[in-house]
Amino acid sequence: MPSTNFIFGNSMNKQSSRVALVVSSFIVLQSFSMAQAADFHRDIIYQVFTDRFFNGRKDNDNPPQSPGLFDASRKNWKAYWGGDLAGVKEKLPYIKSLGCSAIWISPCIDNINKPDNDAAGNMVAPYHGYHARDFMRVDEHFGDSDMSFKDFDALTKAAHDLDMRVFVDMPFNHTSPYNHAEYGALYDAGQFRSDVENDRNKYFHHLPAVSDFNDPYQLQYGTIFYLGDLDQENQYVDTYLKQAAAKFQSHGADGTRLDAAKHMNWGWQHVLANSLYNRADHLVLGEWWLTGIDDPMYKDAVKFANKGGISLYDFPLANAIRKAFAEGGDLTLVDQVVSQENKDFIDSNELLTFIDNHDMSRFPNIVKDKKVTQLALATLLTSRGIPIIYYGTEQGLYDDTKGGEDPYDRPMMQSFDQSADNYKLIQKLTALRQTNLALSSGKQRTLFCSKDLYVFERRAGADVAVVALSLKPKEALLDAAEVATSLGLVDNEVRQDALAGALSGIALEGAKQLSLPPQSLSIWLTNSNKSSAFIAAIRPPAATAGKAVTVYGKGFGTSGKLSLAGEALTTSSWADDKIVFNAPLLKHGRLVLEVEAANSSKAKSELVVVENKLVLVRFVVSDLKLAAGEQLYISGNTSALGAGSLLPNDMAGPMLVNQDSDEKPYMLAVPMPAGESVELKLAVYNAKGLVRAETKPHNLKMPQLGPSVITMTWQ
Numbered sequence: 001m002p003s004t005n006f007i008f009g010n011s012m013n014k015q016s017s018r019v020a021l022v023v024s025s026f027i028v029l030q031s032f033s034m035a036q037a038a039d040f041h042r043d044i045i046y047q048v049f050t051d052r053f054f055n056g057r058k059d060n061d062n063p064p065q066s067p068g069l070f071d072a073s074r075k076n077w078k079a080y081w082g083g084d085l086a087g088v089k090e091k092l093p094y095i096k097s098l099g100c101s102a103i104w105i106s107p108c109i110d111n112i113n114k115p116d117n118d119a120a121g122n123m124v125a126p127y128h129g130y131h132a133r134d135f136m137r138v139d140e141h142f143g144d145s146d147m148s149f150k151d152f153d154a155l156t157k158a159a160h161d162l163d164m165r166v167f168v169d170m171p172f173n174h175t176s177p178y179n180h181a182e183y184g185a186l187y188d189a190g191q192f193r194s195d196v197e198n199d200r201n202k203y204f205h206h207l208p209a210v211s212d213f214n215d216p217y218q219l220q221y222g223t224i225f226y227l228g229d230l231d232q233e234n235q236y237v238d239t240y241l242k243q244a245a246a247k248f249q250s251h252g253a254d255g256t257r258l259d260a261a262k263h264m265n266w267g268w269q270h271v272l273a274n275s276l277y278n279r280a281d282h283l284v285l286g287e288w289w290l291t292g293i294d295d296p297m298y299k300d301a302v303k304f305a306n307k308g309g310i311s312l313y314d315f316p317l318a319n320a321i322r323k324a325f326a327e328g329g330d331l332t333l334v335d336q337v338v339s340q341e342n343k344d345f346i347d348s349n350e351l352l353t354f355i356d357n358h359d360m361s362r363f364p365n366i367v368k369d370k371k372v373t374q375l376a377l378a379t380l381l382t383s384r385g386i387p388i389i390y391y392g393t394e395q396g397l398y399d400d401t402k403g404g405e406d407p408y409d410r411p412m413m414q415s416f417d418q419s420a421d422n423y424k425l426i427q428k429l430t431a432l433r434q435t436n437l438a439l440s441s442g443k444q445r446t447l448f449c450s451k452d453l454y455v456f457e458r459r460a461g462a463d464v465a466v467v468a469l470s471l472k473p474k475e476a477l478l479d480a481a482e483v484a485t486s487l488g489l490v491d492n493e494v495r496q497d498a499l500a501g502a503l504s505g506i507a508l509e510g511a512k513q514l515s516l517p518p519q520s521l522s523i524w525l526t527n528s529n530k531s532s533a534f535i536a537a538i539r540p541p542a543a544t545a546g547k548a549v550t551v552y553g554k555g556f557g558t559s560g561k562l563s564l565a566g567e568a569l570t571t572s573s574w575a576d577d578k579i580v581f582n583a584p585l586l587k588h589g590r591l592v593l594e595v596e597a598a599n600s601s602k603a604k605s606e607l608v609v610v611e612n613k614l615v616l617v618r619f620v621v622s623d624l625k626l627a628a629g630e631q632l633y634i635s636g637n638t639s640a641l642g643a644g645s646l647l648p649n650d651m652a653g654p655m656l657v658n659q660d661s662d663e664k665p666y667m668l669a670v671p672m673p674a675g676e677s678v679e680l681k682l683a684v685y686n687a688k689g690l691v692r693a694e695t696k697p698h699n700l701k702m703p704q705l706g707p708s709v710i711t712m713t714w715q
């Protein structure tokens with residue numbers, strides 16, 4: 001038997017336990033107001049920076065517990081300007097009319113009450129919402145002085161009444177800066193728990209700032225921007241943060257954005273996502289910054305998303321679009337990213353796509369030509385992924401002070417004019433996307449791409465859309481033979497531009513050579529009457545054994561066969577666009593799902609199944625020395641460990657060197673099935689492949705509760 005020690009939790013006192021139990025009981029008793037299950041692929045998200053959107057109530061501008069943080073003149077770009085949840089609620093019809101079916105709001109949790117001063121002596125307030133103090137309450141600037149959920153409840157109810165979804169932003173990586181103001185203070189429903197300077201219960205990491213942003217250990221355990229870095233492996237912090245997410249979910253949040261996902265414990269985020277999925281249908285969104293598909297952390301990001309069923313923000317595509325549409329840009333950058341991500345991600349349609357957001361200069365700051373900006377928006381709204389429109393884009397909103405970087409990428413919303421050019425264009429594009437499965441959920445394939453010409457296909461069963469984008473300053477010739485074949489055109493059959501020339505698009509006539517107008521985008525559609533099975537989405541993408549799973553799509557008919565990894569499954573409901581079943585109890589890992597409709601048409605996709613509710617376990621391997629270039633992985637018979645595979649992309653790892661320990665042991669926090677008996681072994685890889693693996697497995701029983709630590713030695 002291996003040398004194995006179990007250490008359950010971290011230093012968590014009895015008072016912490018009582019608080020956790022009280023909060024947990026409160027949440028269980030909450031009445032659920034969540035929206036019905038949804039195919040999130042069909043969503044178009046409107047990003048709202050709450051403080052800068054609309055002031056719905058004046059009485060919370062300068063609340064009593066945090067006076068002096070509001071600037072009525074709106075000259076201090078780092079002060080509160082008055083936007084609030086009531087304002088977002090008031091403008092929901094405007095957002096709905098734009099064609100967006102979901103909103104992502106900046107963090108509305110309670111933030112610190114004390115101001116700071118910048119280098120110029122200006123007052124700095126946490127108007128952005130990312131300097132948390134209490135994850136269990138709504139900030140008084142966005143709700144009411146009682147920090148209640150009244151305004152949040154009103155927002156989610158109004159959104160659900162409009163068949164819209166609300167995604168909340170939760171900065172679970174950190175609290176506030178630890179070197180001033182409230183020193184990273186953490187509260188639990190109004191009760192002070194700790195701050196970074198007086199951290200007796202070890203709620204925070206106390207490691208230096210990240211210096212190497214390609215080091216997985218530093219990324220997950222180091223600090224960024226002098227923020228109080230929460231330790232999700234502390235039992236109290238683990239419970240507290242999961243309960244905070246559950247509380248917002250119970251108050252109607254349909255999705256949770258994980259801010260700074262790259263900087264949080266990666267395994268813990270899978271545990272969090274699992275806890276949310278086990279409660280109700282939910283979208284978990286991870287903000288993992290990447291420069292592109294050549295970023296050293298790209299493969300880790302892919303593995304993180306695929307194993308945990310977490311939808312990532314598509315930074316590689318955003319950066320490619322921003323470069324491609326800028327003067328002298330190259331559209332082959334976009335094609336390279338789309339093609340590579342389609343291969344790497346289980347479902348690239350679940351990536352969240354955008355051209356700008358609150359952490360980068362707005363698109364008009366890098367592309368001054370309004371027509372080119374509109375072409376970029378059209379490319380975004382016709383490409384694969386779940387598109388996000390940053391607030392004010394539809395009004396041409398931007399500020400070019402200091403290049404439009406933070407905070408000048410967050411101006412106050414100036415207009416809600418529904419006759420604005422961008423607004424009307426986005427309306428047309430969202431209407432097309434919402435009514436056409438090929439544009440919302442179809443697989444994307446490049447038909448032709450050059451520096452300034454990009455033609456791609458979206459296919460959903462027998463439904464097809466082809467998009468032809470030209471950034472050329474002159475007319476561009478296009479051989480339409482492959483386009484005609486893709487659309488299934490017969491002889492000289494004509495397809496009109498679905499945008500009716502709004503972006504200088506033209507009609508397609510058979511396979512004749514086309515002359516595309518300069519700076520144009522054409523959309524040609526084929527909506528087939530054929531009934532062909534197509535899987536658009538599977539929710540949740542990482543399901544727990546025995547829990548309900550929904551397959552969304554088209555052409556399923558009223559009955560058929562469903563199998564997972566070759567095993568026939570019993571369904572609880574079957575409709576032409578939706579199938580519901582329970583995840584199997586005995587099969588787990590990354591599995592192929594196949595639907596066979598009654599008309600014999602078939603469709604395949606993939607689903608990750610985990611064995612049980614997940615808990616976080618830190619595996620520690622001591623007294624093992626590796627040669628230069630070697631990496632240590634954990635293989636085992638659970639989904640997180642690769643379901644028996646010895647391939648690096650399937651196993652957990654590579655394990656990290658604990659830089660906070662004198663012994664420098666290998667360690668890795670892994671989401672494991674609670675209470676299950678697990679068989680696992682360690683394996684060593686280098687650049688050439690597998691070097692060695694343990695010959696005798698470790699047989700271990702996982703704890704019922706986490707986080708915990710298991711120490712073992714090589715055998």
